[in-house]
Amino acid sequence: MTSITYPATERGTTVDEQFGVKVADPYRWLENDVRTDPKVAAWVADENKLTDAYLATLPGRDIFKTRLKALIDYERFGTPVKKGGRYFYARNSGLQNQAVLYVRDAIDGAGRVLIDPNGWAKDGATALGEWAPSEDGKRIVYAIQDGGTDWRTVKVLDVDSGKVLDDTVEWVKFSNLSWAKDGSGFYYSRFPAPPEGQKFQSTNENQAVYFHKLGTPQSADTLIYATPDQPKRSHGAQVTDDGKWLVITTTEGTDNRYEITVIDLAAPKPAPRTIFKGLDYQWSFAGNVGGNFYWVTDKDAPRMRLVSTNLYARSAEVPVVEVVPQDKAVLDGAAIIGGKLVTSYLVDVKSEVRRYSLDGKPDGTVALPGIGSVGGFGGEADDPETFYSFTSYNRPTTIYRYDVATGKSSVWAQPKVAFDPANYLVSQVFYASKDGTRVPMFIVRKKGTSGPAPTLLYAYGGFNVTMEPAFSATRIAWLEQGGVYAVANIRGGGEYGKEWHDGGRLANKQNVFDDFIAAGEFLKAKGYTGKDQLAIMGGSNGGLLIGAVVNQRPDLFAAALPQVGVMDMLRFDRFTAGRYWVDDYGYPSKEADFRVLLKYSPYHNIRAGKPYPAILAATADTDDRVVPGHTFKYTAMLQSMDLGPKPRLVRIETRAGHGSGKPTDKIIDETASDWAFIAKWTGMVVKPVE
Structure with a gap:
């Protein structure tokens, strides 16, 4: 096995002392912005040169790239949004770098292009972000995402003429876009402009809700709601379907703990009224009929329930009435469509859709085509027509039209793909974690694949995020070579409600790593995979997961792909959106949290003396969610130690942020490299596909 000579990385002398503990941070300088610090830029160039040279030696990369191009080249649709009798939807013809926004004037009419972002940048890395049609369907407010950043520039398009209006709104991030009922303007959330040169690193504070009136400059926008005395609070605004109310949801971190403020837009002097105070519970707006509002909440219901409130009730506190009680399954969402409550549940991580009358009486279910995940079910409270998506690991996303009145679903858009989905099997198993907790895991294989493979x-494993079954063409390229793909639904996610989330965060974070390690041990014990055949992958919080478990059990894994990970758990809250994450990770400035974080922080727990798996980390220069300094420092530390002969490399993309908006050609290149890398280190022989 040929050893690798890593670039020489300057090792600093920075040592921080917290609570009597001295913590070395020799690569602190790599936190600097690669766009403005020539020294960091030179380090990035050296690392990419080394990684590119290594990846070029992998025989399977070109085979994977060719096959990925064929697999991804299929028509993909987003779920339509109906406004003013028109149907707005995203579509990618196959290999377009960015999805294009279309409109149909009738359900079965021909679609015409409204917004095509593919010409916005030569490298294809400028994307169409969030968008929303006005109530009459005559205008679209849309966001532009450049180079993967979370920042957005907001513009307005006239649907009939295709003309982009002069209206421009800047410094928008993590925002809804919601039209006034009369189409006079829209509500949005923005941050103050960051200090010069700090656009991609300064912390995000003092978000406020504004109203932009069409035809006026942003400087004239009306401030609707802000909490300057509580700068860490964030606010999103949504106009109700009837246009009479503005619902403002306030958060402070990543937890689903909200304050809800409403504004009666029909009042002579509209004023904010906070109806749920305290940031104690989840209150997700499901719709309203007049002053009767419906909410999905975890108050007195860790697996969620549906309640209603009458905003016209004359009482000191808004009374809460239970409509649909908590179930054994987790209530994942609800909406009022065609006069019915349509609710989505998770039953052992699989979707089930149930209907209720507005007073909570069961009214049947929506028949789904199999085991998988649903999305959508948006629309007007009095319109029986809605759309939903269905997907699974072996089922490309299909869009269905659903008629609430008849209960019938019909296919609206179904892709044709370059493989036979029936050739792939999806199974669900359950295994025991270290403490005996029963954890579900999906396993996907091509028919005829037998272990060990x-x-x-x-x-x-974090932030109450559920890993539901979903299709990705990129994974088919791995499966058709005889590989196995497994997804462990570990604690920290939302698979079983609040208790599952709480069981994998803060002082319980080690459960996340134990659950994942137990999944790897299960796959080996049951013969799915063998010695030196197990690769692991995760992104963002999942990148943290990969970094932590590699440190704790380097012997268990043959290869690892930690992507855009949170790797320095003692400084994550100092950059961009990092300060939101204290809900899951805790505060590095508090002693109890500090001691927990230090025990598993990937950057701080790399220890020489044990051979590590082959590692290909990944980040991007414009990632302003998890700043690239996390991965830079982690990589430098890995390369500074004797961890055995396997490579420890990093791929650093340019003009590619945390993941959203990434162009198709970049996805193909990155995935080909990832699959070829883990194929080499798991013993997969990659062959051309006929």
Whole structure:
């Protein structure tokens, strides 16, 4: 096995002392912005040169790239949004770098292009972000995302003429876009402009809700709601379907703990009224009929329930009335469509859709085509027509039209793909974690694949995020080579409600790593994979997961792909959106949290003396969610130690942020490299596909 000579990385002398503990941070200088610090830029160039040279030696990369191009080249649709009798939807013809926004004037009419972002940048890295049609369907407010950043520039398009209006709104991030009922303007959320040169690193504070009136400059926008005395609070605004109310949801971190403020837009002097105070519970707006509002909440219901409130009730506190009680399954969402409550549940991580009357009486279910995940079910409270998506690991996303009145679903858009989905099997197993907790895991294989086989294990494990079954053409390229793909639904996610989330965060974070390690041990014990055949992958919080478990059990894994990970758990809250994450991770400035964080922080727990798996980390220069300094420092530390002969490399993309908006050609290149890398280190023999 040929050893690798890593670039020389300057090792600093920075040492921080917290609570009597001295913590070395020799690569602090790599936190600097690669766009403005020539020294960091030179380090990035050296690392990419080394990684590119290594990846060029992998025989399977060109085979994967060719096959990925064929697999991804299929028509993909987003779920339509109906406004003013028109149907607005995203579509990618196959290999377009960015999805294009279309409109149909009738359900079965021909679609015409409204917004095509593919010409916005030569490298294809400028994307169409959030968008919303006005109530009459005559205008679209849309966001432009450049180079993967979370920042947005907001513009307005006239649907009939295709003309982009002069209206421009800047410094928008993590925002809804919601039209006034009369189409006079829209509500949005923005941050103050960051200090010069700090656009991609300064913390995000003092978000406020504004109203932009069409035809006026942003400087004239009306401030609707802000909490300057509580700068860490964030606010999103949504106009109700009837246009009479503005619902403002306030958060402070990543937890679903909200304050809800409403504004009666029909009042002579509209004024904010906070109806749920305290940031104690989840209150997700499901719709309203007049002053009767429906909410999905975890108050007195860790697996969620549906309640209603009458905003016209004359009482000191808004009375809460239970409509649909908590179930054994987790209530994942609800909406009022065609005079019915349509609710989505998770039953052992699989979707089930149930209907209720507005007073909570069961009214049947929506028949789904199999085991998988649903999305959508948006629309007007009095319109029986809605759309939903269905997907699974072996089922490309299909869009269905659903008629609430008849209960019938019909296919609206179904893709044709370059493989036979029936050739792939999806199974669900349950295994015991270290403390005996029963954890579900999905396993996907091509028919005829028998173990032990090269296996890729994926998980996330945080922020109440559920890893539901979903299709990705990129994974088919791995499976058709005889690989196995497994997704462990570990604690920290939302698979079983609040208790599952709480069981994997703060002082309980080690449960996340134990669950993942137990998944790897299960796959080996049951013969799905063998010695030196298990690769692991995760992104963002999942990147943290991969970094932590590699440190704790380097012997268990043959290869690892930690992507855009949170790797320095003692400084994550100092950059961009990092300060939101204290809900899951805790505060590095508090002693109890500090001691927990230090025990598993990937950057701080790399220890020489044990051979590590092959590692290909990944980040991007414009990632302003998890700043690239996390991965830079982690990589430098890995390369500074004797961890055995396997490579420890990093791929650093340009003009590619945390993941959203990434162009198709970049996805193909990155995935080909990832699959070829883990194929080499799990013993997979990659062959051309006929």
